[in-house]
Every structure is written in C-alpha cells, then in structure tokens.
Amino acid sequence: MNYLYYPGCSLESSARSYDVSTRWVFHRLSLGLKELEDWNCCGATMYMSIKETIALAFSARNLAIAEKSGGQIVAPCSSCYTILNKTNHILQENFILKAKVNQSLKRAGLEYQGTVRVRHPLDVLVNDVGLEEIKAKMVRPLKGIRIAPYYGCQIVRPEGFFDDRENPTAMDELFASLGATIVPYPVKLRCCGGMLMTTFPEVALALNREILEAAEAEKADLIVTTCPLCQINLDAYQVKINQKFGTNFRLPVMFFTQLLALSLGADRYEIRLKENIVPIPERIIGGLP
Amino acid sequence: MVKAKMREQEGNRKREELLREFWFQVSNIPGGQKIKRCLQCGTCTGSCPVSQTMDLTPREVIALFRAGDMENILKSRTIWICASCYACTVRCPVGIKVTDILYALKRLAMENDLFPSRFPVHALSRSFVTLVNYFGRSYEPGLLILFYLRTNPIKLLGLFPLALKLWRHGRISFIPKRIKRKKDLQAMLKEAEIMEMIIPWELEPVRSH
Numbered sequence: 001m002n003y004l005y006y007p008g009c010s011l012e013s014s015a016r017s018y019d020v021s022t023r024w025v026f027h028r029l030s031l032g033l034k035e036l037e038d039w040n041c042c043g044a045t046m047y048m049s050i051k052e053t054i055a056l057a058f059s060a061r062n063l064a065i066a067e068k069s070g071g072q073i074v075a076p077c078s079s080c081y082t083i084l085n086k087t088n089h090i091l092q093e094n095f096i097l098k099a100k101v102n103q104s105l106k107r108a109g110l111e112y113q114g115t116v117r118v119r120h121p122l123d124v125l126v127n128d129v130g131l132e133e134i135k136a137k138m139v140r141p142l143k144g145i146r147i148a149p150y151y152g153c154q155i156v157r158p159e160g161f162f163d164d165r166e167n168p169t170a171m172d173e174l175f176a177s178l179g180a181t182i183v184p185y186p187v188k189l190r191c192c193g194g195m196l197m198t199t200f201p202e203v204a205l206a207l208n209r210e211i212l213e214a215a216e217a218e219k220a221d222l223i224v225t226t227c228p229l230c231q232i233n234l235d236a237y238q239v240k241i242n243q244k245f246g247t248n249f250r251l252p253v254m255f256f257t258q259l260l261a262l263s264l265g266a267d268r269y270e271i272r273l274k275e276n277i278v279p280i281p282e283r284i285i286g287g288l289p
Numbered sequence: 290m291v292k293a294k295m296r297e298q299e300g301n302r303k304r305e306e307l308l309r310e311f312w313f314q315v316s317n318i319p320g321g322q323k324i325k326r327c328l329q330c331g332t333c334t335g336s337c338p339v340s341q342t343m344d345l346t347p348r349e350v351i352a353l354f355r356a357g358d359m360e361n362i363l364k365s366r367t368i369w370i371c372a373s374c375y376a377c378t379v380r381c382p383v384g385i386k387v388t389d390i391l392y393a394l395k396r397l398a399m400e401n402d403l404f405p406s407r408f409p410v411h412a413l414s415r416s417f418v419t420l421v422n423y424f425g426r427s428y429e430p431g432l433l434i435l436f437y438l439r440t441n442p443i444k445l446l447g448l449f450p451l452a453l454k455l456w457r458h459g460r461i462s463f464i465p466k467r468i469k470r471k472k473d474l475q476a477m478l479k480e481a482e483i484m485e486m487i488i489p490w491e492l493e494p495v496r497s498h
Contacts, residue, residue, distance in 0.1 A: 009427035013462040038469045040425040045373045046417040049395035052317060057481040093319035104481035108473035153374035165379045191338040191374035198436065199410040200370060203342050236455060275458050
C-alpha cells in the first residue's frame with residue numbers, strides 16, 4: 001500500500017515529536033511513508049465557520065493531490081483526519097458542491113474524483129500491520145507501566161471508521177499487547193476543549209482537569225494520546241490547571257507513537273522526548289522494570 | 290402606526306431571509322434535513338461537555354429554529370462555544386448533524402455580522418483564515434498574535450511565560466512554513482469565492498413549524 005503522509009501544520013511546529021515518532025515507527029515496521037507533495041493546511045475547524053465552498057476547496061486540494069499520486073492519506077492529527085474525511089464525505093454525497101469545488105481546483109490544475117481514503121496511523125498500525133507483527137518487533141516490553149489511553153474527540157467521531165464511537169479500544173489493545181497495563185478510563189473520548197483554551201480558557205481548563213483527574217484516580221503513570229491539540233492542552237497547561245484548581249497533577253502526556261517507538265527500540269532523541277513538558281520518568285523511557 | 294407596521298414587515302422579511310439562508314446551508318450537509326425530525330429529547334445537551342456554559346443549549350437552538358427565531362440563535366454564545374467534539378452528532382437518536390448545523394450557524398452569523406457582544410471567538414476564525422490563505426499552512430504563534438491583536442492586545446503579555454516554556458522545550462518555530470505553489474492556491478481560492486456565491490434555486494421552501 002502506498003501511504004501518503006499528511007503531517008498537518010501542528011506537526012511542523014508545536015508537535016514535531018509526533019511527526020518524528022510517527023515517521024520512526026513506520027520506518028521501523030518497513031512501511032513506506034511518502035510525504036504528500038506540497039500539501040496545504042486542511043482548514044481545521046475554523047475555516048468551516050467562515051465559508052463553506054472555500055473551506056471545502058481548500059481541504060480538497062490535498063485530496064486531489066493524493067488522488068493524482070495514487071495512495072491513501074495517513075493523517076496523524078485528529079483534526080486533519082476528521083476534516084479531510086468530512087470533506088471527502090461531502091464531496092462524495094453532494095454533486096453540486098463537488099462541481100463547485102472541482103471548478104475551483106481547476107484553477108490550480110487539479111481535479112478530484114472522490115477516490116482517496118483518509119486514514120489515521122493508529123488505524124494503519126492496528127489493522128494493516130496487526131498487533132502480532134508489532135509485538136514481534138518489540139524490543140522493550142512496557143511491563144508495569146500504567147497507561148491512561150486518551151483518544152480525544154475527533155479520531156472516532158463523527159464517523160468511527162475504524163473503531164467504536166463510544167468506546168474505542170485500538171490503542172488499549174496495542175499497548176496491552178506490548179505488556180502495558182491499561183487503566184479503566186471512562187473519559188477516553190471526553191473533549192479537551194481544543195481551541196477553547198485560547199478563546200474561553202476557563203471552560204477548557206475545567207475540561208482538562210477532569211481528564212487528568214480520571215487518570216490520576218486510577219494511578220496511571222502517564223496519559224497517551226493521538227492528537228496534538230489534546231497533548232498540548234493536557235501537557236503545557238497542567239501547571240495552570242494546578243494553579244487554578246489547587247490540584248497537584250504531574251502526569252506525563254505522550255503521543256502514542258512516542259511510546260510505541262520506545263517499545264520498538266527508539267531512544268529519547270529519536271522521538272524528541274525533550275518536547276514533553278511534564279518530564280517522562282526514566283522508568284518509562286527505559287521500559288525495563 | 291404605519292411606521293410600526295413597516296418595521297414589523299421589515300423584521301419579518303429579515304427573519305424569512307435568515308431562515309432561507311440557513312435552510313440552504315443545512316441542505317448542503319449530507320443528511321442535514323434530518324433537523325426536521327428533532328424529538329426535543331435533549332440527548333445532545335446531555336452529551337455536550339460544555340452545555341453548562343452555553344446560554345442556549347443545543348436542544349434549545351433547534352427548538353428556536355423551529356419557532357423561526359434565527360436572530361436569537363445567532364446572537365447566542367452557544368454556536369461559538371461548541372468545540373466540535375461531535376458527541377451530540379454521534380448520539381442523536383434521529384441522526385441530526387448537530388455539530389455541522391452549528392457550523393452552518395457560525396457561517397450565517399459571520400455573514401450577517403450578528404455576534405454576541407464582548408465574545409470575540411469569531412475573531413480566531415478570521416485570523417486563522419487570513420493566515421492560511423497567505424501561507425497555505427497554519428502558523429501557531431502567528432495565529433495567536435493575530436487573534437490577540439484583534440481582541441485584547443494586553444493579553445499578549447500574559448502569554449509570555451507559556452511561550453517561553455514552549456520555546457525551551459523546542460515547540461515553537463520562528464519561521465512560518467509555506468507551500469510551494471502559493472499562486473495556484475490563491476487562484477483556486479479566488480474561483481471558490483465566486484463559486485460560493487452561486488446558490489441553486491430549487492430549494493425547499495422554509496416552513497415554520
């Protein structure tokens with residue numbers, strides 16, 4: 001399978017650790033991962049709230065380039081993943097909007113038929129590669145590490161292409177197969193507030209507190225997530241949450257590819273561990289009990 | 290007496306117009322018309338992680354739409370607080386795309402300049418679009434700077450400790466990334482802007498329930 005990598009804007013600046021660790025894992029598992037040529041921003045949740053056709057054309061440019069290159073898009077950022085999938089869905093269902101978008105794409109020398117599949121790396125790893133094969137390449141078991149798997153909203157919602165929309169388990173199974181203990185985590189899909197951290201911080205801080213609280217109540221060693229926005233909200237704002245609510249959280253938050261890479265033999269530099277603001281304990285980095 | 294009547298007519302006309310525009314936006318969403326099937330069960334509100342901070346709950350938004358009161362919906366904070374987590378959409382028993390409907394409402398509010406006062410969330414979207422139209426990609430530090438310049442420049446100073454922390458951890462880049470074929474992108478956007486204005490005429494007429 002030809003995987004076309006769509007890093008998205010966050011993975012180029014604030015979440016480069018997600019970018020490098022995803023590339024590392026794909027390389028380690030001998031999966032070809034070619035970056036989508038001259039990709040542009042997906043439009044995020046914000047473009048859609050201004051103009052519809054323009055937002056769709058903006059996002060569809062990526063789909064059109066992928067169609068031309070022939071392959072599936074792999075998008076690690078949950079927001080990119082949802083937006084690209086949504087655009088795809090709308091263009092496949094609504095022929096008027098599709099005609100309008102194609103008319104616009106023509107100006108950029110592109111066209112979109114509607115044949116591209118957009119996938120999340122978690123989906124690719126669990127369903128295309130399979131847990132058996134990943135386990136076979138494991139170098140360090142994650143024995144004794146208690147993980148709170150935090151999926152965030154937009155990886156299984158609204159469509160739920162590869163996992164349950166109320167109780168996804170792909171990440172649970174992945175890390176359980178590598179020896180980790182998965183704590184019961186009922187808030188695994190609870191919203192972190194996303195950009196509300198900028199526009200309406202009081203609301204977002206309270207939401208993040210709940211997510212951290214649930215992990216701490218189960219004595220989790222760390223939270224593992226699949227979304228750059230969730231990661232930065234939970235990690236970088238932890239101090240602020242402690243200040244505001246008088247709590248005492250000190251929970252590391254890692255990208256799932258970072259932890260997976262550690263288990264597959266990466267060292268701390270290969271996954272840019274310095275980016276994680278709450279320090280990761282040596283016990284987790286070493287992996288060995 | 291005559292003046293009051295004229296004002297009333299004007300108000301009615303405006304209301305009809307907003308409803309028609311809204312209906313057009315909704316009909317573009319795959320499955321958008323299911324909004325007519327709302328049972329008023331409140332599952333959307335119950336699933337919403339931020340409904341307690343809204344002035345109108347998602348269920349009330351749909352109820353107001355059915356009563357034909359678009360203006361109060363557009364002036365509410367609700368549409369701007371929604372963080373697009375899609376919990377309501379997934380759980381709605383009749384399949385209403387609540388999140389996408391809130392997007393349609395955001396666009397409507399933007400177009401008609403109807404905002405809740407002192408609640409400048411829309412400024413973030415505007416800043417974002419300015420940025421990505423220019424570079425082709427988003428640039429996080431630039432986005433925050435533009436947003437605060439538009440809303441509350443003093444708050445930029447308060448951002449400094451966080452920025453310093455992120456910079457120390459290597460999470461801030463100083464140079465915005467841009468795409469190679471910027472000219473193509475801009476030509477495309479220009480065309481899309483024209484396309485945006487074309488509205489098919491065979492639309493279902495709006496009926497108040």
